[in-house]
Structure formats: C-alpha cells, structure tokens
Amino acid sequence: MRRRRPSESVNIIVCVKQIPDPETPAASFKVDEAAKKVIPAQGIAPVVNPFDPQATEAALRLRDAAGEGKVTVISLGPDSARDAIKHALAMGADEGVLLNDPSFEGIDNFQTAVALAKAIQKIGAFDLILMGRSAADWDMGVVPAGVGQLLGVPVVTVAKAIERNGGAVKVDRVLDDGFQTVETPLPAVVSVSNEFGEPRYPQLRQIMLAAKKTVQVWGAADIGMAADELGASGRWLPLDALYVPKVESNVEIIEGETPEEKARNLAQKLRAAKLI
Amino acid sequence: MPGILIVAETSAGAVAPISFELLGAARQLSAQGAGSVSAVVAGGEAEAKALIAHGAEAVYTADAALAGQPADASLAAVEAALQASGADIVLVGTTSFGRDLGPALAFRQKTGIAMDCTELKIEGGRLRATRGCYGGNARAEHTWKAPLQIATVKPKSFDAPEPDAGRSGAITASGAAGESKVKVLGVAKAESTGIRLEDAQVVVSGGRGLGDESGFRALEELASVLPQAAVGASRAACDLGWYPPAAQVGLTGKVVSPNLYIAIAISGASQHMAGMAGSKNIVAINKDPDANMVKAAKFAIVDDYKKVVPALIEEIKKLG
Ligand SMILES: Cc1cc2nc3c(=O)[nH]c(=O)nc-3n(C[C@H](O)[C@H](O)[C@H](O)COP(=O)(O)OP(=O)(O)OC[C@H]3O[C@@H](n4cnc5c(N)ncnc54)[C@H](O)[C@@H]3O)c2cc1C
Numbered sequence: 339m340r341r342r343r344p345s346e347s348v349n350i351i352v353c354v355k356q357i358p359d360p361e362t363p364a365a366s367f368k369v370d371e372a373a374k375k376v377i378p379a380q381g382i383a384p385v386v387n388p389f390d391p392q393a394t395e396a397a398l399r400l401r402d403a404a405g406e407g408k409v410t411v412i413s414l415g416p417d418s419a420r421d422a423i424k425h426a427l428a429m430g431a432d433e434g435v436l437l438n439d440p441s442f443e444g445i446d447n448f449q450t451a452v453a454l455a456k457a458i459q460k461i462g463a464f465d466l467i468l469m470g471r472s473a474a475d476w477d478m479g480v481v482p483a484g485v486g487q488l489l490g491v492p493v494v495t496v497a498k499a500i501e502r503n504g505g506a507v508k509v510d511r512v513l514d515d516g517f518q519t520v521e522t523p524l525p526a527v528v529s530v531s532n533e534f535g536e537p538r539y540p541q542l543r544q545i546m547l548a549a550k551k552t553v554q555v556w557g558a559a560d561i562g563m564a565a566d567e568l569g570a571s572g573r574w575l576p577l578d579a580l581y582v583p584k585v586e587s588n589v590e591i592i593e594g595e596t597p598e599e600k601a602r603n604l605a606q607k608l609r610a611a612k613l614i
Numbered sequence: 615m616p617g618i619l620i621v622a623e624t625s626a627g628a629v630a631p632i633s634f635e636l637l638g639a640a641r642q643l644s645a646q647g648a649g650s651v652s653a654v655v656a657g658g659e660a661e662a663k664a665l666i667a668h669g670a671e672a673v674y675t676a677d678a679a680l681a682g683q684p685a686d687a688s689l690a691a692v693e694a695a696l697q698a699s700g701a702d703i704v705l706v707g708t709t710s711f712g713r714d715l716g717p718a719l720a721f722r723q724k725t726g727i728a729m730d731c732t733e734l735k736i737e738g739g740r741l742r743a744t745r746g747c748y749g750g751n752a753r754a755e756h757t758w759k760a761p762l763q764i765a766t767v768k769p770k771s772f773d774a775p776e777p778d779a780g781r782s783g784a785i786t787a788s789g790a791a792g793e794s795k796v797k798v799l800g801v802a803k804a805e806s807t808g809i810r811l812e813d814a815q816v817v818v819s820g821g822r823g824l825g826d827e828s829g830f831r832a833l834e835e836l837a838s839v840l841p842q843a844a845v846g847a848s849r850a851a852c853d854l855g856w857y858p859p860a861a862q863v864g865l866t867g868k869v870v871s872p873n874l875y876i877a878i879a880i881s882g883a884s885q886h887m888a889g890m891a892g893s894k895n896i897v898a899i900n901k902d903p904d905a906n907m908v909k910a911a912k913f914a915i916v917d918d919y920k921k922v923v924p925a926l927i928e929e930i931k932k933l934g
C-alpha cells in the first residue's frame with residue numbers, strides 16, 4: 339500500500355440537527371401559541387435536517403478521497419437527537435458527540451452556534467467543519483456564519499460541490515443568479531445545499547456497525563457554558579410570538595367537459611379579469 | 615442618535631432593486647420614530663444619488679470593487695458606516711450577499727439577526743420583526759436582547775419609495791478596506807433569455823408533475839404567448855435537473871410576486887408557497903383537486919396538464 343503523507347489526512351466535523359419533518363402536511367402542522375412551540379405531529383417522527391446528510395456525504399467523500407482521516411458528528415438537541423448522530427454514523431462517520439443539557443431547552447440559533455463552537459474547540463484540531471445551509475425548522479441559516487466567526491475561520495455557504503486542494507478547498511456555490519467558484523484556506527466552515535445531490539442511504543449492515551461507534555454526551559458544563567448564556571432567557575433573539583397564519587381558499591374550479599373546453603373557459607376568465 | 619442603516623447592493627453596476635425595498639422598509643420605521651435613514655454601498659456617487667432619491671438621508675460609499683467579493687470583505691465598510699451613522703437598526707436584503715453578510719455582522723456585533731423578515735415595526739422604541747419559519751407553515755415574531763437590531767428583509771415584502779431627484783443627503787466616502795480569505799475563482803451567471811423572473815408580470819412555473827424535462831418546453835411556449843412572462847420551477851423539478859436552479863421559486867429560491875402566477879403540476883408545498891404566495895393572482899393546473907396549490911388559487915383546472923397547456927396556448931393565441 340502506498341504510504342500517504344500525514345498532510346493528506348483530513349479531520350472533519352459535521353454538525354447535524356434533528357427537526358420536525360419539514361414535509362409535514364400543513365393540515366398536521368400545529369403550534370402551541372402560549373408555549374411558543376410546535377406540537378409534534380401525531381405519527382410523524384422527527385428527521386435529520388435534510389441538508390445535513392448532504393453535509394455528511396460531503397465529509398465522507400473528502401475523507402475517503404484523502405484516504406485517511408476522521409469524521410466527527412456533533413448534534414445539539416434532546417435525547418432523541420442521538421438518532422440524527424446515528425444516521426450520520428451509519429452513513430460512515432467515525433464518532434459522535436451529543437450536546438445535551440436541560441438548559442439547552444428553548445435556546446436560539448445564536449446560543450447554539452456558541453455551544454457548537456465551544457464543543458468544536460474541546461474536540462480540538464479540525465481541517466473542515468461542514469453544515470447544512472440552513473435548518474428547516476427556523477429557516478435561519480446563521481449557525482455556519484456564527485461558528486466561523488466564533489472560531490475565527492472563513493465561511494463558505496451554499497455549496498454544490500467541494501474539492502480538496504492541499505491546504506485549501508475549492509467550492510462551487512449556488513448564487514441567486516448563477517454559480518460561483520471560490521477557494522478557501524483550511525481550516526474553514528462550509529455549508530452545503532441540496533444541489534450537492536443525494537446523500538447515500540445507510541444499509542442495514544452499516545446501521546448495525548454504527549451501533550458500536552462511540553457517542554459522547556457533553557452537557558453545558560463540559561463545554562464551559564455559563565448558566566446566564568443558556569435557556570430561553572439567554573436568547574439573543576427573543577421569541578415573542580409563534581403562530582400559524584390563516585389561509586382561506588376562494589378557488590374557482592374551471593368547469594368543462596374536456597381539457598380543451600376547460601382551457602377555453604380559463605382563457606376567457608383570465609381575459610375578462612384583464613390578467614392576459 | 616439612533617437610526618436605520620440599510621446595506622445596499624449593486625447588480626451589473628447599478629443599485630439592485632432590493633436596496634430600494636430596504637429603503638421603503640426603513641422609511642416606514644423612520645416614520646414610526648426609529649430615527650434617520652442611512653445607507654452603505656460599494657459604489658460611487660451615482661449609486662449614492664440613486665439611494666438618496668429613494669429616501670436615504672446619508673450615504674456611505676465604499677470601494678466599488680467590494681461588490682464582486684465574498685461578503686466578509688464588506689464587513690469593515692459596513693461596520694464603519696454603522697459607527698459613523700450611530701444606527702441601532704441594520705437592514706440587509708435576503709440575497710446571496712445578504713445571507714452571508716448579515717449573520718457574520720451579527721455575530722461580530724454580538725447580537726441576533728432575524729432572517730428573511732416580511733414585516734417590521736417599532737414598538738416601545740424597539741424593532742419587532744415578523745418572519746416565516748417551519749418552511750412557511752408558521753410565523754415568528756422577534757425582538758432583540760442587545761441594543762443593535764439586525765434583520766434581513768425578504769425580497770418583495772416592501773414597496774420601493776418613489777424616487778425624487780430633488781431629495782438631498784450627505785455622501786461620505788469611507789476608506790474602510792476589507793479583504794476575505796476566500797478567493798473568487800470564477801462566476802457563471804445563469805443564462806437569462808428575456809425578462810428576469812423577479813420582474814416578470816406573469817410567471818409560468820412547472821413542478822415534478824410535468825413528468826420530464828420536455829414538459830418545460832410546453833411551459834416556455836405558454837410563456838411566449840403571454841406578455842412580460844418568465845418560466846419558474848419548483849425545487850423538485852430543479853433537483854431532477856429539468857430546469858436550472860436559478861429558476862427555482864421558493865424558500866431557498868427566488869421570491870416572485872407577479873400579477874399572474876400559473877402553477878403547473880406543482881403541489882404547493884409550504885416551501886414553494888414561501889416564494890410566490892405574494893402573487894396577485896394564482897392559477898393552478900393540477901390533476902389533484904386537493905392539492906394545496908389548487909386551494910390557494912383564484913382559478914384552477916383539475917386535469918392533465920399535457921392536454922390543458924397546448925389547448926390553453928391555442929386559446930390565448932385566438933384571443934390575440
Ligand atoms: C428546507 C427546504 C427548502 C425547500 N425549498 C423549496 C423551494 O425553495 N422551492 C420549492 O419549490 N420547494 C422547496 N422545497 C421542497 C418542497 O417541500 C416540495 O418538496 C417541492 O416544492 C415539491 O415540488 P412539486 O410541487 O414540483 O412536486 P410534488 O409535490 O411531487 O407535486 C407534483 C404535483 O403535480 C401534480 N401532477 C402530477 N401529474 C400531473 C399532470 N399530468 N398534470 C397536472 N398535474 C400533475 C400532482 O398532483 C402534484 O400536485 C424545500 C424543502 C425543504 C425541506
């Protein structure tokens with residue numbers, strides 16, 4: 339076997355979040371307005387934030403291309419967030435860290451970024467931190483920027499392809515009006531978008547193997563977070579209200595015996611309404 | 615004195631429309647007692663004058679070369695303007711640039727940022743922001759813990775003020791130089807044939823129910839017989855490679871609010887609605903009478919688009 343230079347080895351951290359299924363039909367989506375919380379939909383299990391397996395996939399490909407290295411998965415969340423970590427481990431990640439503490443209840447994305455940055459400092463050396471472009475619960479997309487700022491490393495967002503180039507990565511990004519290719523020195527934070535493509539799906543054997551991989555559990559004290567930084571009272575962006583907007587339907591279904599007749603009736607309605 | 619700073623953007627050398635929408639939002643807040651309105655722009659006097667005509671009372675100009683750079687290169691210029699203006703509210707557009715700049719600025723200033731806001735108001739002297747979350751299924755209202763309040767504003771949420779060349783304002787060139795460790799190696803602009811999706815009066819959008827890429831040819835033909843029309847797509851259609859990502863409408867795509875939005879074989883998931891619910895009139899063409907898009911529409915045809923669309927094109931041609 340060819341000996342690889344240690345510099346080729348790559349140390350990657352992937353952050354994954356467990357969230358309510360974003361495909362929950364609107365009719366099953368309910369909010370407890372007093373508690374300012376989403377009521378878990380009956381029979382719909384929480385999932386890994388859809389962009390995060392894509393970040394994991396990116397990490398695994400970079401590790402495997404280097405031939406050597408480690409992928410560590412971190413999730414901050416309740417006990418059930420262990421499933422999000424297990425999913426990444428079953429995909430092929432090496433180790434997991436669950437950040438779990440009662441005082442994490444009700445925290446916002448900013449406190450989350452602080453906690454993740456502290457946990458990453460505790461883990462120590464890393465070349466690359468991969469995340470999803472945003473979490474499909476609060477739809478904010480701020481944690482990647484936050485972890486980058488807090489750790490003092492560059493941040494590249496909305497990646498559709500990532501390629502390692504020695505001590506740097508070349509990233510293809512999706513912009514509002516096209517694409518951009520950038521290069522950032524490592525260490526860096528990169529957030530991944532759906533354009534990256536489908537992540538691998540763990541096979542049964544890998545799921546069984548993942549059960550043997552270690553998942554450490556760290557509380558607030560383990561990462562050195564003070565009580566006043568935590569809980570809903572420590573939010574940087576207090577949540578004052580959460581509700582489901584009312585939508586009413588006033589649709590007029592266009593009648594007709596045949597598709598052609600419906601099309602004619604629609605064209606006439608649109609003309610009458612001066613829309614065409 | 616407190617006030618509002620908007621972070622303007624340019625596109626193809628001119629002030630981008632989102633910047634005027636930010637000024638529209640800022641003027642509303644100013645009228646509610648939030649103080650004066652300033653703007654910072656990577657550009658020169660022409661850009662500054664356009665911003666003043668649209669309601670900025672002071673403009674800080676920074677090196678125009680920052681415009682094509684990664685957002686963090688602009689942080690120093692924005693922070694200098696923030697300090698010079700004394701603003702306690704910063705508004706940024708929810709754009710590729712703003713999605714990067716806003717959160718980076720917030721963490722550096724140790725304050726929160728509300729992303730993609732659709733409503734803003736002053737209550738008790740402080741900003742209160744409303745934004746969609748959970749894919750558009752819910753709405754959240756936020757305030758800030760720290761004195762500085764930063765928000766990105768969703769495109770098409772505020773009207774741009776009418777420009778008035780008679781308005782005056784101070785223009786200050788800022789020497790703040792910024793750089794990024796991230797190097798831009800290349801850019802590929804999406805090919806745009808005809809009118810920009812965001813500017814179109816009519817948007818004809820297709821989804822997964824089109825069945826294949828060729829469905830979009832029929833939609834393009836429909837768009838070609840309608841004035842000021844452009845073609846959009848759902849994420850499902852873009853992910854399948856049937857249409858370019860730049861045409862994606864929705865939460866993670868474009869925001870459009872045309873006079874007429876024709877949704878063809880799109881179910882109407884909340885994340886898609888987040889990009890087009892502001893359309894003045896929605897037409898749905900869908901096989902499923904219970905599709906969310908049908909319920910949200912003004913007019914709907916429940917049938918196979920393959921039969922409806924060609925007939926619709928003929929009927930529109932007949933109407934002339
Ligand atoms: C974080 C996140 C962000 C997202 N961002 C976006 C976004 O920005 N934009 C976006 O669009 N989606 C987004 N989505 C995806 C969204 O949830 C839906 O999956 C997607 O919009 C579905 O696309 P669709 O309506 O084309 O497909 P489907 O939901 O599969 O609907 C297809 C429709 O076509 C109809 N149909 C089928 N055949 C025919 C026919 N022959 N004639 C007529 N009708 C027919 C069906 O009845 C159905 O209603 C996002 C999801 C997540 C989790």
Ligand SMILES: Nc1ncnc2c1ncn2[C@@H]1O[C@H](COP(=O)(O)O)[C@@H](O)[C@H]1O
Nearest residue numbers: 353354355414469470472473479480481
């Ligand atoms: N609680 C969390 N635990 C682990 N990673 C997270 C958490 N929250 C956010 N992230 C990461 O940050 C990305 C963007 O999230 P956000 O900024 O909250 O939209 C997600 O896709 C994750 O990769």
